[in-house]
Amino acid sequence: MLIKRTERQTRRSNLAATVGNHADGGLDRRSFLRRSGLVATGLATIGALPLATVRKAEAAGPNMAGATIRKSICTHCSVGCTVIAEVSNGVWVGQEPAWDSPINRGSHCAKGAAVRELVGGERRLKYPMKLTNGQWQRVSWDVAINEIGDKLMAIREKSGSDSVYWLGSAKMTDEGAYLFRKLGAFWGTNNTDHQARICHSTTVTGVANTWGYGAMTNSYTDIRNSKTQMIMGGNPAEAHPVSLQHLLEGAEMNKANVIVVDPRLTRTAAHATEYVRIRPGTDIPVLYGIMWHIIKNGWEDKEFIRQRVYGYEDARKEMEKWSPEEVERVSGVPGAQLARVAKMFATEKPSTLIWCMGQTQHTVGTANVRASCMLLLLTGNVGGPGMGANIFRGHDNVQGATDVGLDIVTLPFYYGLAEPAWKHWSRAWEVDYNYLLGRFDDKKIMETTGIPLTRWFDAVILAKDQVAQKDNVKAMFVQGHASNSITRIPDSLNGLKALELLVVADPHPTTWASLSVQAGRKENMYLLPIASQFECKGSRVASNRAMQWGEQIVKPIFESKDDLEVMYLIAKKCGFADPMFKNIKVDNNLPVAEDILREMNRGSWSTGYCGQSPERIKSHMAHQADFDMLTQRATKGPNKGDYYGLPWPCWGSPEVRHPGTPLLYNTNLAAMDGGGVFRARFGIEREEKRPDGTTVKVSLLADGNASKDSEIKDGYPEFTVGVLKKLGWDKDLTEAELAVITKVNPAAPDTVSWSTDLSGGVQRVALKHGCIPYGNGKARMNAFGLPDPIPVHREPIYTPRLDLVEKYPTLPDAKQFRLPNIGFSVQKAAVERGIAKQFPLILSSGRLVEYEGGGEETRSNKWLAELQQDMFIEINPADAAERGIKDGGWVWVLGTENSSKAKVKALVTERVGKGVAWMPFHFGGWFGGEDLRGNYPAGADPVVLGESANTITSYGYDPATGMQEPKVTLCQIRAA
Amino acid sequence: MAKLVAHMRMVAGVLALAFIIAISAPVSAQQPNMVNPTADAVKEQQLLQQLNTIQGRVTIPDEKSSVLVHPAGREWRQFHTVTLKWIGGISIIGMLVVLVLFYLWRGPMRVRSGYSGINILRFDVLERFVHWLTAVTFVILGITGLNITFGRVLLLPLMGPEAFSAWSEWAKYAHNFLSFGFTLGVLLMFVMWIGRNLPTAADVQWLKQGGGMFDKTNSTHAPAYKFNAGQKILFWIIVFASAAMIVSGFMLLFPFYSGLTVGNMELAEIFHAIVGVLFVALILGHIYLGSVGMEGAFGAMADGNVDLNWAKEHHSLWAKEEIRVDKVKGGAMRPAE
């Protein structure tokens, strides 16, 4: 039997003896080491070791014969791991490590290593489906699009264009998300949103209002340079596992401090050198507590603050309020521990602050991230390697989808919604402004922010006069967003029932399907099968702002269609395809992705997506091996000098060949090398009131500080043609550029700025003089204009600490985003009714590594689903003992609103502190103890179903962004 | 013992918990002001020394997979590959050697007074069926069981790997399925014969005389009812050994059922194997006495009849009973063999 093996052994020994060079497909020493997981730093020492695994590649694997290799990007989180697919006869047959990627270096997490199963498609939605008398029926695409289009037009006729809500997705490519926003604009509404609302909308708002752009300032790989890593409100070990490669290796190499501040001792915290347990919802007191020690000991970076920070004195007053005693009273964190943390963060530099949804998903989300930025500014930890706000975004393209403006508050690339923004985009789209204006109910609503997705059902079910638009939302067109990732599911059921039309375009039926049937919906609902992103091509922007191009790995399976095709079909049916696709080639109903990216390049000056042509991005993907992992810069090859993925801002037209900006606001580099300064976004100066009643004008521009090689050594405003003229640099503009500038604003060409100049001339000239187009301003500790310009602590709506509500109440009720936000009344009522006695446990929610988002996609993946088969709740052993709850036993979780309840398994663990419970938010398909498997179209139900955490979560919205509050509510748990 | 330890552990846990609750009563509980998870990391050596097994938590619903390292597997392997072979070899080969020597020394136990020609029904159809059900399944279970332990050494070289695997697979099926027949047989036997196997005064006499086994003149006939003391001892050994085999066997048949751990499984196998080889050795002795070792005994389980003289010599009290109730059949018409 085993004779063959012996033969093989002989053959092998001969080989080993004879093979001198191992170039022909075998495992040479270098690749062996790399495959062994060795970092480059170890090579020298390993050199002396005997290496006996040299072997010639023999017969290829059974599936691999003749397989072609295609590269795409993992569709699960924002790290941006390259996926290498082996495709044979149109079938994806194998996955190989992407060694050349300077981001993941071959690695994946459970989800990335299982993405091939997505296109296996066992549980995918295979055909368009229509709900008829409560039953799912297969229909053709033609029928579906026609009926949907007719109904959309009828609703528009009756209730106005704002009554259709377009809910897009961070899972789309940049091109898809951009086109979806454009679809909203051409339909005539700002009710276009996507997952960033419930993910990092507060980050985008809070951080952009601090120093210009609301994105991760540095990158995953740059954290390798940090001497102190502080992770506050994030669990990247589960949410961004591949990032931990950089965090852990960096910590090992630098013997860095790894501080984790979190209510849970997370998988990330297990690898920390300092773990700080806080009460959920007390980030601001803890951050101020740290800052209190810093200013007390004089550890603040005085020079940095003087040159680059505005509003320090105002902020200092708030910091001084948070003595160690008060911090401990509010958050439970001992003062001595924070003193140590403060010293590490302020003195063992560079320090970075990493956060995720632990900070953002709160009614005080914007204030939380603002306080985080203040800590970084206070210690001078912005704008250099190993520093910065490393904000880990969620989905693979949530950064991109945010940038391209799939959002209720802005047009693409943060131009806002005011008339100049619309005019800019009408020029970029080459469509008449008045045409766009005519698509809206009126000009006012055209310039008014839309309804956040967190409130879609409120917009459906609230009285008409409570919704500040022509009529309630009557139709939802959902393309790639879960319903169970939105809080207050019991309330959403009313919305699901009341909608006149519900269209769900997704690779899976999602909980929109199962909950709609549960809500009693019988008609007027369609499911459209969408291809996964591996069946489409296009660009994605990872959290580090780097853009990567994904190839189509296989053709869309079954009858599913590319996102872009569905948008085109809808636009065509609704009669605005021609103007919308004026500059985009459409191939057999499929818009060409490259054309869309080029159109984005032409209009995205404000964010520096202008230099990222499809050709440059594709070249980066093709030559990944040329890029250095630590610096992300190509050291050789056709892209030499570029940073990987041209992280935005990548200034100027592609011909300018700006290398991208790996670290934002980094004054150590020249503008054309990726350097930067804080953005002069908030004006040149501000009038401040003095105590004596007089006013003084204070400059908002940087003071005696600029990026390397800048010809202006001090602060400067954003560049316009007028500024260029003042500097005498307008001579550098070419005839052609001037012609375009004049066309942009014939009346006042001097006002044409770096962000509206479609020629890119203003940017080119600024860069030529070493200046950053957006100006050189100060970062704001005092972010005037926000609800709390200087963050203040506010207790969660549902807090167990009734004693603190009076001193730290939530903000008063107000009308925001076309809807009332009655958080204050809810908090007041909860206190008066003594909710905290009935529901004594704090309930928080978060991520599991195996699943993502609402989880229908990953729970349909059998390789992943096997690893987490039951929805559970983590409960402290003390709380469990009080309630007679056993590990692994069933429990009822009871919520504060709507008599909500959920049946889940108990996981008794010290991971959560006493008084705190925690649930993962990826489950769905159960409601109130009932299994809804029968509500899915046959064969498209996920493998694993379970109760949604958001069945229990409750009211609470950030005033600045409409962010929901899934991180702190109250609950009671009983053994079932 | 293990249970006691577990109990104590639970008590300690509850006390610890009570303590935790006590100290964490206020909401803003005083937390330790230094927690360094990396410095506190568990170490393998330390865990192995404490518990000799390392267990944690897994998310898959497979409880046994939560055992990370279980070095006891090494000890079980030592038992299975070395100790068991010695125990089995010594007990089985030893028993065969003893029997051969005994036969050579003693020869078969004769019916001293010769056959009377009168048959007496010793076991009825049901009794014989139950006996043979148990016996046949036992033999197959024994052989297929021994194959698992000794086949690799004894048969594999002779048969070659493919043939041996095919045989072993069928042997395993036979072992697994026939276990139910054996279980049934043992249960029926127990119910059927328990009344006759309770100790009596005569048993003392019988035991004192060694059952007459060591009297080469065949003149010692210890008094006995239907079953003599030796048979009663055999009965009870069979009952307990079978129970042991059945319980451990079913554990092995349904591995890891309702929380059994790999340690339990190993213990079950050790138990099953040791009792098994000793049982086989014991039954070899039984087979000897029921066949070549004693003249006139086999008939009792063949057609159910024994010669009256045999009965009088070996089971005098039973023979008396039988004659009194006039169960003697056939008279001179039916020769005993």
Next chain:
Amino acid sequence: MARMKFLCDADRCIECNACVTACKNEHEVPWGINRRRVVTLNDGKPGERSISMACMHCTDAPCAAVCPVNCFYTTADSVVLHSKDLCIGCGYCFYACPFGAPQYPKVGNFGSRGKMDKCTFCAGGPEADGSKEEFEKYGANRLAEGKLPLCAEMCSTKSLLAGDSDVIAQIYKERVSRRGYGSGAWGWQTAYRESIAT
């Protein structure tokens, strides 16, 4: 010849389960069979560590020793493999294995537990390298293609190392000396009767 081993650096392992799904993906391992798994010790407490575990390809492998039909063999690279044609599904290898590696398609033993399945170090089985039969029974044979096990190659934090003993031990030693701590080469003492001096 190399001495192939696995080494899980618990100070890097974050229980991301990439190794588990990579294995499923590469070999199309069915539901319920877990050639590799991640066990978390001290779950939720300071000092929590996770370790990815599969067949360790032991020196003098216990599974091979107790197998009643001798279906195991060790390759020239010291990878412990077995023949599913010979395996009778008795389950003894699981009792002997210190690492819980052997897996069976059926839960009970009634009738048969089916052919044992376990980690092959991505080295297939007795069939011809890269053949269809080999893939169907044992999964891909990466070693024959000059590649290492996919679980280690895809490990998110380069915690799981696979390769020649000397090389991975050296990598681990360097890591420990650089960072100043290490919870040990889990399972090595039991599998190989040796550990890595750090």
